[in-house]
Structures are given as C-alpha cells and as structure tokens.
Amino acid sequence: MPLEKRINNPQDVRAWTVSKAYHDVMNLIQLVSKYITSRPIKPDIPTSTAVSCICELLSHMNKKIDSFPCEEQPQRFGNKSYRLWFQWMSENAKELCRSMLFEKCGITTSVVEGVSFEEILEEVAGYFTESFGNSTRIDYGTGHELAFIAFLACLFKSGVLHAPGPGNSGAPNDYVGIGLVITPSYLQLVRRLQIYYRMEPAGSHGVWCLDDFQFVPFIWGSSQLIGHGQYGPSSIPERHTAEEEKDRYLLFSCIDYIYQVLGKFPVVQHFLFGQLLTMDRTSGPSLSLGDFPGAAGATTRMAPPSIIPSRSVPTGPTGKPVPNESETSSGNVKLTTPPEHAS
Template sequence: MAGSSESGPSPEDEMQISFDNHSFIVPKKEINMFPDMGKWKRSKAYADYVGFVLTLNESVKGKKLACDFKTSEPVEKLVLLLNTLDRWIDETPPVDQPSRFGNKAFRAWYNKLEKEAENLVSNVIPPEFSAAVVEAAVYLKESVGNPTRIDYGTGHEAAFAAFLCCLCKIGVLKEDDQLAIVFCIFDRYLQVMRKLQKIYRMEPAGSQGVWGLDDFQFLPFIWGSSQLIDHPTLTPAHFVDEKVVNERHKEYMFLECVRFINEMKTGPFAEHSNQLWNISAVPAWSKVNQGLIRMYKAECLEKFPVIQHFKFGSLLTINPVGS
C-alpha cells in the first residue's frame, strides 16, 4: 500500500510468520455454539482476515480489471490450479435426476478435489514451505461448496479468501501481488464458482433470499465497488441499467456480478435483488463501498450459521489478538 514504508511495516509484513520452529496444523472448527462468536471476534484470525480484505479493497481502488499489474509465478500457478478445477467440471457432466437443483454430479467433482487438493496446493507452494500444504489445502477444499447439501455461499467464498490469506502469511504471495490476487486469481475463482453454480444448479447456502445482497457472493461487490470509486461517469445508479452492465462488465467486478444475476434471474431487478436495487440509490461509490464493508461484517462475519463452519489452524488462529 502507498506510504507503507514511511508508516512502519505493511499489513503483509506484520502478517507474515517466521518459519523457525513453526508447527503447521490441520485447521479445525472452533465455533461450536453461539457464545463462541466472541472468541472469533477477538481472534487473530478475524483481525488477519478483515485486514486482508481491507488491504485488497484499498489496492484495487479506482482500477479496472484489465489495468497493468505484474503476475508472479505463484499467481500463474494459482490460475493453473483454478483452470484444473474448471476442466474437471467439463469432465463431470450433470446427471439425470428428478430434482432440478443440487445435481449429484457435484459430489463426483468434489471427490476429485478432496483427493487431489494437497497435490494441487503443493504445485503452488515452494518446497521450502511444503509443511504448510496440509494447512492451506483445507481452505481450498472448503472454498467450493458443500458436497452433502450441494450448496455454496459466502462462507465458502470466505474460505477461498482465507486460503489466499494463508499464502500471504507464509510469503508465497507478496505485497506486490495484491492487484493480481483480486483481478487475476479471485476473478478466475469467481468464473469457476459461477460455472459450478450453473452446471450443478447449486443451492445458495444460508441465503436470505430477496433480503440478501446476492445468493452466492459478497467480496466481489466490496472490491468491485472500490474499483468504481471516483469514476468520472459511472454512478451507482448505472448498475441497474442492463445496457451499461453489458457494455462494461469486463472492466468492473461489480458489474460482472450484476450481469450474472441478470442472467440467472427473471423478473424486475427491484424484486429479485431488492438490497442491490436499494444500493443503486446511494450517490457515491465510496459510500457504497463503506456500507458493503459494514454489511459484510454484520451479515457474514458476525453470523453464527456462516462462521460455525470456519476452520482455524496455526496461520489463521483462534488465539486472541495480543496473545
């Protein structure tokens, strides 16, 4: 981030762990009952996760998806990993079944990931950090939806962000990878998730229906609204204009999310996506961005049904901040 050299260490430097006598562990659930939510809010994992989301939010401000940014070797390897997941969808077509939603072929696709996750992650993590593979791979497996319920939601999306956060903490992804993390890796992840949602007709996990922001995603709305801050012509009112969305969706993550909603849902936008419709009345993208960050904390990070599934290891630890 700009100016970080003058103001002491950047969030990435502070987040990075030392490998000397560090023990990696397989992440597990720690939030079992509603009162455990206090532990989560006080945890280093919460502080690191929110810090990660906000750092990326700052780095993409005012930038188009196609802007110039460097892609390091780990970034390219992560895109190859996501390309593999995409290819597996093509190799695992949906099966004929009586129910329209939750196609059981997703389970076959997921089984492949479960078997291969550590191999996939070890292609991204250099040999000297190989002890971290077992820990990072868990977040990758958690990030694609639930094979029992055949659903996907913001908790799965959070697991993918946590996976990337872990790669930053061990130093595989670096500070100058920030734009590529959002515009290259996360954008590719979204493409694969949309394909999964569409091909296997996945149910929204814990959806609030018409009162939720979106059935499946949240982070691309935050980062996508940051991209549009101080845009000379596009205002929040424009994203409900289908013509604008169709013309500009390749430049801005927010508009790409809206385009996907328009593709998947029928009827008036104000009815099927009421929360988003309300947001289109906000005058400035900076206000939209601040509001979405508050909403994300309240509706996702502070909701027990979402966080009960989050897993904690040595990189994203349940230990309280300052311990």
C-alpha cells in the first residue's frame, strides 16, 4: 500500500510521539550517535556491502544532476530544472532501490511478516523519493531529512542493513556506516541540489533548528566530538575551524555550510506512514533501544517530548491582553502594565 499522511493537525503530534514509527526513527538516531561517539570520519572506515550500495546510489543521483542543467532565465523561487531531476528520480526510485540496493544485497523476498516484498520496495522507494525536497515548491527542509532517516530505518527492517550482533560479529557496523559514510554522501547530494537549483528552505519561519536545511548532523556531529580535548563550545562558530575540520566532523561540516545558508523550518507535518513505520501506538511510555533490531546492550533512553497545551489569554474590550497574576516557583508574581511615561 502507498505511504499516507497521518499528521494533519497539532493534536496528531501526540499520537506521533507514541507511535512505533517515532520509536523506530528515534532509536536509529540514538544508536548511530552511540556508535560514532568520539570517532572522526576517515577514508578507510570498513563498510558493509549495503552501506557501499547506498553510497553508490547517492552518487548516481548526484551525477544525474548534470543531465538537467539550470534554465538560464530569471526565476524568483528556485530553478525549475530541479523539477525535471525530481521527476526522473521519482519515476525511477523503485527500480533503482530494487537493482542497486536489494538485489545487490541478495534480498529478493520479504523478511517482514504480513508485508510482501513489492510492498516493502514501494515503501522504501516512497521514503527515498521524499528525501530530496519538494518539486512543487522547489524547497528542502528537515522533513525531507527525516524521510531519509525513515528510509534507512526501513532498510534495517527489510534486511538490507544489519545491526551488530552475534550473527554478524566481526562484520562492519552499519550504524557507524550510516553516521560516517552514508550521511556525508547524502549531505553532499542535497547540498548540491540546494545550491545548484537555488532551493528554498522549507517553511517561512521555522522552529527548533540551527540552519536552513539539516538537523540530524548536529546531533551525530556532537557525538563525534565527545571526549575531543581540542575543541570547546567557543570553537564551534569559528569559520577557520569549520573549514579545517569539515571533512572529519559532521558538526563542523554543518557550521561550514551555515556560512552559505541560514534559516529554520517546520518538520514532522509531512511525515508519511506505511506498514514498516506505522502510526500504531508503541508499547511503553518511553523509548527503549532494546526494541530496535540489534540494540541489545544499548542504554540510551529518550522520552517522547511533552505536548504543552496552549493557554488562552484573557482580553479586554479592545482585544488587548488583560494582565493577571501568575504563579511561579519562587512565589506569586503580579504582572502589571508598565507606565507610559516615567516620572
């Protein structure tokens, strides 16, 4: 079945934060953080066949940009040639995932009970298609980045990627491969799309983010810097440090890119659901990494974010807010309107 949108209003966010899909996505983010702690990006990182295949697919997508050169005419919001690239990508996504990922990794049948191989392929390709921006608005934001994380989570569920465990001891760690090999390849592709086609940041004002387009590399990049004695908080915004370390640390790669683009945007309202990542309520009040494949022994836990109900503010006849008393932890504080003129 095709992916569908299930988050249609702010009230649906509560269901999202206790869903299996949220649980799976957050576990993946945490596990990658765990396994790349204090590890820089290096050219000789061991990779599995699956990680190499994903990077080859991303490289293929990157090279295909050359087949759709920008239109040489004034355009206010992004270059329309992006839509041609996107059309090619979306029309071929399913077969590319089949031939360049599943078949090369020896996966030709379903490993998910109750879900056929073609349904798995359709959902994986659906998340992949959503990972590179919106062709109508010619924009890109953290919702598209989230779709790529969902794509990777589905590859674990469908048997393409594998978590470390007794059955594959000694094999390259795919969580490390995601953080230190796949993510740089993905960022290289989407940043080229953003710059070449002049893509807009998704959303007009945005929330809870640090740059125009990405969020997760800041999380994983911070994990890389744990225990690093050379850089402190004051080093983060330094441009020369970012230029020197952008190829080794994701966080500095993001800071380097911030000097080119700045902005913020909404995230989860466009997340899509299927049979692999579902809106079904998860079993438990908090996230447990042990429920994600191969997560035995992991100790990180992250509770779902609390949903703060909006408060109505009393207004007077003119529509302006009426001051009232508010209780704080330090006692009663009376809110008063400041005088118009100081005496």
